[in-house]
Amino acid sequence: MTTPTPAPSSRPSSGPSPGPSALPVPDAGLLRFVRGPLDGKVRERLARAVPAEFFSHPGGLSARERQELTYRRLARAGREAPPARELLADPPALCALLERAAVADPALFHVMLLHYTLALGPILRFGAGQPGVAGAREDLESLRSFGTLLMTEAGRSNSHLSPRTTARFDAAAREFVLDTPDAAAAKFPTNSAHPDVPKVAAVYATLVHQGREQGVFVFVVPLRGLDGSVPAGVSIVAAPETSGLQVDYAAVRLSGVRVPYDAWLRDGASLAADGSLVDPAGGAAARLTRSMGIAPAVWRAVISAMAAVTRASAGLLLAHSAGRVTLGRLAPQRPLTDYRNQREAVLGALASAYALTAVAGHVQARRIDADLPPGAGGGAWAPWSAVDRDLALFKVSATGRAQEAVSLCRLHSGAPGFAAVDRLNGYRQLAHAYTNAGGDNELILFDTARAMAEGDRYAPPQVAGAVPAGGDFLDPRVWLHLAGDLERRLGDRLTAGVAEAARAGAEPFAVWNDRLALGAAAAGAFADRAELAVVAEAVEAGPAVMRPLLGLYALDWMERRAGLLLDTGVAGPGLIAGVWEARRRLSDELGPRAAALAAALDPPTELTAPISFITAP
Template sequence: MTDLRRLLADPAFDRPPNADPAALHAHAYAALARIRAVAGPAPDLLADRDRLRDLATWTTVRDPLLFHLSVLHYCLCLNGIARFAPDPAAALARVGDDTGILLMTEAGRSNSHGAIATEAHYDTATREFTLRTPTPAAVKFPTNAAPSDVPKTALVYARLVTGGTAHGVFTFALRIGGPHGTPPGLRLSPVDGSTALPVDFAAVAFDGLRLPFDAWHSDGAAIDDRGRLTDPLGTPDARLRRSMSVGVATWHAITAAAAAAARAAATIAIRYSRTRLTADRLSGPRPLLDYRNQHIALLTALADACAITSLTEPGDPAPEPAGASTAWVPWSAVDPLLPLYKAVAVDTAWRAVTECREHCGALGYAATPKLLAYQSLMDAYRTAGGDNTLIRLDTARSLAAGYEAPEDDPPDEPRTAADFLALARSCERRLVATLRERLAQSRAVAEDEFGVWNGQLELAIETAAVHAERLLMERFAPEGGDLAALHGAAWARRRAASLQRCGLAVPASALERRAHELCDRLLPKVSSIVDGFGFEPAHLGTFLGEPDHLAAFADRYGFADLG
């Protein structure tokens, strides 16, 4: 999608300086409209993983807010309409130029996706649906539905009720904002949003809002003249899994966004560190990147960024953990791997971006909002798109229920990417065995499944996290060379406690020595690596990302005539 890359280099996509929230929101939605004109029809985009990856990449790098609005519009709202509407072409045509938003999450309960309480009551006399919010806990929040001049189509998740009987969760289309106004029965309350991800948040409730029959995305289900529902999926649980299947495109997009944010942050920090000179008494002026602590941190961030980028490329499917139903969230029932990839990508990117921001010193805060914006986006998506902790807990249930763990053949002294992968395999196998043993002990004394699991939740999260990190190494190790080895060495240093628990501890001095050797080999190549990402200064939006940050600073702020 080279047209999108060129488009987003336009200075018009810069956020307006000193804008109030309303002006910032108006600018963001206008920018999204320009992106939509280039990205093309939603069905074509969603069917092409490469194009979806490019959309996620370039919107994230240019402005994380644009990525967030894009994923809501394409991957969640329009994707849901295209999947579930009985006549997708007609339903998408009704959306027209509206911006798509999502009304799914409810305010009053953790993991509310699995127990949506908003109701859609069917009226046999009028063939209409009435949306109701039965309690404050069912209020939809957060969502970008604050009143504005922007026309929007919301994909509303609600439990269908016919003849007094509650059925599964379906989706409904609701048009609001701009010429659509605020329909009767819709209660909107604007909420002060985060300045880090400045979305036009609102809390939304329904008080008898009526929708026509064609607002219902029946997805093969039918209601007869007597109000009786026939759903070919058979059960509410199956319907919920189907309604949550919009997650597939969403997880692909979030993973690509995480990889892009990490690569962009590494590019900014490495370029800055190459031309930022020190003034200490040990060596006199020399680039920051010469210092061991600086380049260990930034090259590790670069290696991690490249590792999660490997998740955005087609690859052989990993063996799927199987055997247990979901308990915390429905995502793993939709796909056992994609939400886990999303979780490991986002957490890895958050760590990489944070390292890059901190190693840019004061300028990482004061000179640009970009690094904080990347970090905030990753913070948001630790929960959005499926909570990472809950995804890991459901994965741990599957790992404990019959999953065949990888072989246990640790290397004597890990040096290569393949060695660190073997170490991760052994660590995972032993953690799975420990988790199963602990659960068996708990099951002998606990009164219920909550009691069985509650004392083992920390171990469960650790086990699923190592499983995900091992899968990441499987994707990156074969082609990653020294970067993959550095990623593995950093993993072993970070997971020292897990390795010790499993009897696999590696001497810290050996890991430190190997990381130093790898960095010495990578340093001469680092500029060409980050240049290969293709991020132009206009995309990065900060003088820190210029080849010579000081010259760019002087030129931008009018000091080039000095000296």
């Protein structure tokens, strides 16, 4: 095809830098877009739940002291915020609370997410009406105790698919007995090491009954009492201290741990009078998918947090850059943002922040059926795509884009961004952590690729004809055409290769092991198209400035995927030159508005430039 051409611009090629204005006035439409539909009073309440003091830590704290402070802050936040049941039923409110926590302190976000979505969430969803979990639920809802998750096992990959931690029913005692057979089956990572923080765990275990594995269920297990005591059979081994997310990581083993019948979050399953298991899920694979059905709440929160830390990072980069002069010999005393690399970094970060905010708003509004179709099975590598393929893909793209944007902001903040505060480093670590946490990104892509090749609830995009709008890079129809064509071509290549290998008699492992890179690329193109479709909707529905601003985001996507666009023939020679030229023009157009665009991201007032401590009283 002919490479699209950048849109013309009436502005000069060397426009003004995005310097600060005394009082930048944010666009009202942009502010409404960023704040979303949440009531102002609810936002004020959530801000009180994560107050200004949560944005910093006292000096001189040991690792354990800092962890204990994080849990005290979680308890305070939970008591100030709306009740847990209300939050879990109101995705925008829960996401707003978690967004503010992520910006204040990534470790607080992590333990808060675990508490609400992965400990309380299963109890409320799978254990409704079970009196045996009422005490644990009340302890968690009141924040007398804190929730943790025992899912991943340390010694085997893909452990979600078949946990070796087992639960066996003792009919005489009417109890389940939970066991991890060896160290390789230990649950790790868990946030359960602090000796003085009470914990209640949601444990994912394989139910073994009448000699057969019956699927993965969730069990409620107290790990630490209010006095710090550990129940018989529970072994908690603290992990070494980390400089990443500063959480009390530990490995947990269960040896003959007995839990009452009602601690089994049975989700409609039961044991009949004759001892047989009755499970409406329809089999072990479907039971696994249902038990992982808590994931959508996690993905919404992670996507929203990625948008929030990207907004915060973009604001910090602008604060670092605006008004700063350089001493380069080409032009001493030249403002830093007169250099295109810095100006484009600032505006690119702002564009990423608005794009991810659009995606976060989309997934918060997206309704997800509480009940999965009967007989729904799991994936080959992980269960996540069987739960909600599209939402899992949004999580993949959001964590990837946030990690790139935050890393760019740290890089372009120089030494102050690295050494003055841990803010940008903390955000980058959070984004990096959630490329694996909440469902490994690569495994999600691999399972998506299988669905694409097999036509499992997937139809390739219909892309025909020349690039629309004369190839105007500012036109969302162009982005969607390029993304759709790339997805179709990569999907066709993948499908043909899989079919050819199968006809040649290759085993399924060999068929896919030789095509993992192609599969990831095809599924990544699918994720890109879905994300760009949401961004295009934001352009159409938002203020006029969204068109050039999110056009920058689309240009970044074209440059990032240039190799694939060229290799597949979707674009021809000259693509990169066209992207660079269009970015220069858009940067010149948007440069004078950078401060107002940053203000419209509605950053918490507690955020300051990396070297603000120099002038602090």
